[in-house]
Amino acid sequence: MDYKQLSGREFPRFSAIKTFFRLPHVDVDADYEVGIFGIPYDGAVSYRPGARFAPSAIREASSLGRGFHWERGLSFLDKLKVADIGDSPTVPIDQAQTYERVEKFVGHLLGNDKRFIAVGGDHSLTLPILRAANKKYGKLRLIHFDAHLDTYPAAWGCEFHHGAFVRHAVSENLIDPKASLQIGIRGPLAGGEDLDFVKDHGIQVTTVDDLRIGGLEAFVKSLPNFEGDTPTYLSFDIDCLDPSCAPGTGTPVVGGLTTYETQRILRSFNIGNLVGADVVEVSPPFDSSDITSLAAMDTMFELLCLMASGSD
Ligand SMILES: [Mn+2]
Numbered sequence: 001m002d003y004k005q006l007s008g009r010e011f012p013r014f015s016a017i018k019t020f021f022r023l024p025h026v027d028v029d030a031d032y033e034v035g036i037f038g039i040p041y042d043g044a045v046s047y048r049p050g051a052r053f054a055p056s057a058i059r060e061a062s063s064l065g066r067g068f069h070w071e072r073g074l075s076f077l078d079k080l081k082v083a084d085i086g087d088s089p090t091v092p093i094d095q096a097q098t099y100e101r102v103e104k105f106v107g108h109l110l111g112n113d114k115r116f117i118a119v120g121g122d123h124s125l126t127l128p129i130l131r132a133a134n135k136k137y138g139k140l141r142l143i144h145f146d147a148h149l150d151t152y153p154a155a156w157g158c159e160f161h162h163g164a165f166v167r168h169a170v171s172e173n174l175i176d177p178k179a180s181l182q183i184g185i186r187g188p189l190a191g192g193e194d195l196d197f198v199k200d201h202g203i204q205v206t207t208v209d210d211l212r213i214g215g216l217e218a219f220v221k222s223l224p225n226f227e228g229d230t231p232t233y234l235s236f237d238i239d240c241l242d243p244s245c246a247p248g249t250g251t252p253v254v255g256g257l258t259t260y261e262t263q264r265i266l267r268s269f270n271i272g273n274l275v276g277a278d279v280v281e282v283s284p285p286f287d288s289s290d291i292t293s294l295a296a297m298d299t300m301f302e303l304l305c306l307m308a309s310g311s312d
Contacts, residue, residue: 054296103132127160143181146184216264226271239251282296
């Protein structure tokens with residue numbers, strides 16, 4: 001199987017069937033190395049819905065996705081067999097069944113020793129992904145881009161809303177909180193006690209102030225080293241970006257990162273054992289000129305090149 005991208009110089013980018021990065025759509029059991037799949041589910045959002053439409057909108061925006069990374073000097077297409085493996089099964093009106101299906105789907109690919117990028121969907125979906133990844137790899141290091149801590153308590157008596165996956169991942173022993181890092185976090189919070197969880201468990205939280213006051217390059221240099229074989233999972237909530245860079249999202253928070261800042265941070269990483277990643281919380285009905293889907297697609301490009309740079 002040839003995992004080449006459909007060339008924009010042969011077939012115009014507005015033509016052809018839409019897949020992630022114009023890559024082949026293959027069966028989950030095919031011989032790819034990194035599978036990109038959608039999870040069209042948004043039943044756990046607390047404010048604006050619409051993330052269920054993100055996989056198809058990001059496939060559309062992927063028409064502009066290219067392979068060669070100027071700064072890293074490599075093309076992920078030359079280093080890895082990457083494919084669109086379709087969407088994970090979901091049940092739009094039942095979260096428990098959705099969790100079961102997502103965990104089974106991710107467990108299946110991990111059983112075949114694949115890596116993956118999941119395209120949400122709301123952020124509650126990271127939990128069943130981490131459950132599957134933990135079964136294969138044990139405790140994971142989490143690198144988490146977000147405006148929100150996602151350690152918040154139950155809402156309306158429901159535990160598994162889209163702002164709680166980190167709390168569950170820690171309490172279920174899926175991740176090592178002391179090895180984990182959050183980037184892009186900012187207030188306001190509902191109350192000061194919302195900071196207790198990260199303090200008690202020793203998660204390293206970095207805020208937009210941490211980045212802006214000392215400057216981007218000093219911030220990037222201050223980040224931990226991710227080399228070595230610690231299994232690492234990266235979760236990218238698009239709302240880490242400022243609403244001017246990502247208006248189409250469920251719970252926007254002003255005063256966020258720019259797209260360039262997240263690119264620069266991702267380019268600075270060398271992750272020794274990145275087992276999987278997700279990009280979540282894009283809500284196309286609230287987007288404008290596809291700006292949010294484009295930011296998601298570009299983040300996926302950075303992630304694919306990050307995976308490729310560690311696969312010589
Ligand atoms: Mn989140």
